[in-house]
Amino acid sequence: MKHLRRLLVRFSLLFANSRVEAELAREIGAHLALLEDEYLRQGMTPEEARRAARIACGGVEQAKQLHRDERGFQALSHILQDARYTFRQLRRSPAFTMTAILMLALGIGATTAIFSIVEGVLLRPLPFPDPDRLISLGDVTEGLHCASCAHSSVTAPDIRNYMRDTKSFSHLGGYRGRLFELSGVGEPAAVNGARMSGEVFAALGVPPLLGRTFTQHEDEEEQQVVVLSYGMWRNRFHGDPNILGSKILLYRKPYIVIGVMPRDFEFPLNPGHVNQSEFWLPLSLRPQEFTAGSAASWNSRMVGRLKPGISIEQAQSDAERVARETMRDYPAFMRSIRIHAAVTALQEDTVAQARPLVRTLFSAVIVVLLIVCANLAGLLLVRAIRRRREIAVRLALGARAATLLRQAMVESMVLSIAGGAIGLALAAVALRVGVSRLPQTLPRINEIGLDWRVMLFALGLALLTGLLCGLAPAFAAIRTSVNETLKEGGRTGTLGSGHARLRSALVVVEIAVALTLLTASGLLLRSFEKMRDVKLGFRPDNALAALYVLPQQRYRTQSAIDEFTKTLLNDLEQLPGVENVGTTSFLPAGGNNWGIAFTIEGYVPPKGAGLNMASMSLVQGDPFEALGIGVLRGRVFTESDNAGSQLVAIVNRKMAERYWPGQDPVGKRLRRGMPETSTPWMTVVAEVDDVKLGSADAETMAQVYQPVTQTVASEGVLASVGELSATDGWIVLRTRMPPEQMEDTLRATVQKIDPQLPLYQMQTMEHAISQSEAPRRFNTVLISSFAIAAVLLCVLGIYGVIAFTVALREQEMAVRMALGSRRSGVILLILSSGARLAAVGCGLGLLGAVAASRFLRSFLFEVSPFDPAVLALSAIAMLLLALAASALPARRASGTNPMLALRGE
């Protein structure tokens, strides 16, 4: 208690120094007076009494110092003194102060904003209790290489087997996200939800905000219950506190609301923020999900919590044992599939894919910050050089080096902390505006924000920046040679060459890193351009698409479904604005590009090639015309290709070239599944262009199209009993007018057939493409803006160095001109000194670009990281900018009036 009180008093005294000092002087004065009186009484002369009083006191200044040491924090009060001194200095040069602080704010702000992404996405533990015990479990299939296989997935039988037979997990469950038709509250809508084992809630360990979550028992009992997300509860139910027990309709089946999860609960941890689950219902696997083709659909995932004391490796071998048993029980048609169990930490599983992007952004922004530091150090160095005489005088008068050092550090700290504070504000603004524009490939976007860790980071960054920037000028100050500087008198002609070298080195480094960033940005821009040039395989103009899903509750029979589809296609075709219409299960540029296995007649795969995977689009009507997919040879499907007729298929060029190189694919045969799977043959009737199903920079898959009416017949043993086809699909229209204008007509037409049926994700194909380009656009734009910032800062740095050199060499220039040197000669002299710096910097920068190539390669598309055009252009641009930056001071130097300059000193 007494110490706390004392601490507060001492601290407050930092700011009331002068008052306390006056009081102390008064007190000691009074003390001396009393002592003097005493000595006078003892018979001393006044002179002697004064002396004796002071001796008895132990010296006035010493006594005061003892008092000061005891009452306050001396080191701190010195720093405050320095800070006040710094403020005075900075106020005297507002241009310098503004430049420095703004530069720092930019650097620290950008770095903080990007760091908050790094922190929210990569570093922060998952928002569950004991997150490092959470794992994701799935199968890795041998010989399967595809983009979407980055996450290991499981089948319905896998979920059952892993849950039943593993022993390493205290909780383990399966889940599967999908779109649901939600009705019974407001307009029917498509909402993302997840089917989950009851064990998943238990594994995650997050208690609900309201009500309860469902149990494994309820899951197995197939209870129709649902737990809502906080967002859904707030937005669709206006935060109704009596929500528990009410009903919602999912695909027109009633579910009872039993709980609401807290605001920050998010699961599955999907990338982006549009795919977040709004509710959770029991997985309740149905019998048909264990049979036929469904048993071979790796469409679910698993999450679990390790038992105490069990390591990931132990869990892995435990799961592997179960996977082997699962394989042993595979039906005949799956014999050639080989799987391995994979247990990964959930955190790793969630963020692994985002890591390269986030890391690249962070390195880019650190480069910008380094340039800021170099610039600031340069500016401070200039100030230090300008103040050399002052420093020399102070040294001569006995100032200690430590004091000078401290003062220089305080100055750069004051600047960097001010810059850091503004930077933090900038970062807050940037995040508020920017988070919604982050690419949908980043997970955990909702967790990005300025929390205390980010704040701490910004503060640490500011201090570190201040320290780094302060070092150079600080040592320049204490290395000042008193004799030399004072002897020089007013003449500034000879400059400590050490300082000049240091400044040049700083600028060279700046140019080098800026060039590295500039080439990176150039390469990304080239990649973007290349992506734009990619043939998409379809015509996006005047094309409109929307997804529908028929609820099983109403469309129980195949004939009801077929009736709907037929009416839909017919009605749409009748519309005046519509040229062609069709449906397809995969939308080009829609991002769905998973595949199924095929067996090709007469094709012997090379050893170890794995499965023959291709995407399978189920179509109806004329989607080829509607999407503008070019038919290379053969015929498109007609209405006579139906369930009863011969099975037919259309393949894309890639498929044809892989399996029938140099031959006409029309008339060739293929079938679903592996060789041991008993399925009927389909005959190829046409070859079409390669269509980009995902983004344009992703690899094109082998593609097969089939009439949706022939699906069940072609599945053979893969078909389950009573399987329905054509229950969902994308409607695609080619319109005669701008496609946006057709949206309402399309919606109205569908509602005429089924008033309750919502249309999902209605979009023009142009929009779909733009969406698929978004991730690349994002990193290209961001890296390019960092590059621009870096280059601008760099130009500023070059300008500063050259201008300062010119100012110092003014006399020299004057002498040169007085002796007959021409203006152009002076300009050339200055320019060449700028060009020398730039040339060295560019050389180093090109080396830097080569070093960065390893980093960048994964983000480039059809561009080599050593693309000569980009490297050359960037280097030339940098050189020209450096020359431009030196041109201004050069002109000023050539305008020197020799007489004035010589007289001026």
Add this chain to the structure above:
Amino acid sequence: MSNKEKESIQLLQGTLDLIVLRTLQTMGPQHAYQIATRLQQISDRLLNLNQGTLYPALVRLEQYGWIQGAWGRTESNREAKYYEITKAGQKALKEETQTWRRMSALVERLLLEES
């Protein structure tokens, strides 16, 4: 002088606080000079301390809230800062005194055993 210095004792860490508090308690409000004089009297001039060293102790005690200073006039009509012991100071003195007694008793015992 040199003879005297040999005899003079150094003040134990923390005892100055105790002495000042005790002085103020028994003598009422005192200024620094009075406290210093009193110290020298009591110690029979064994305690050689220059009066400036009193100030850190006064600052410390004031910052603890144990004493409080106020300006006043001496008999000779000189101004001086008088320090007065506070309630918290009284309480602290009691505790410190006990601590000191225990401590000195312990040292005493130790020295007895040794000899």
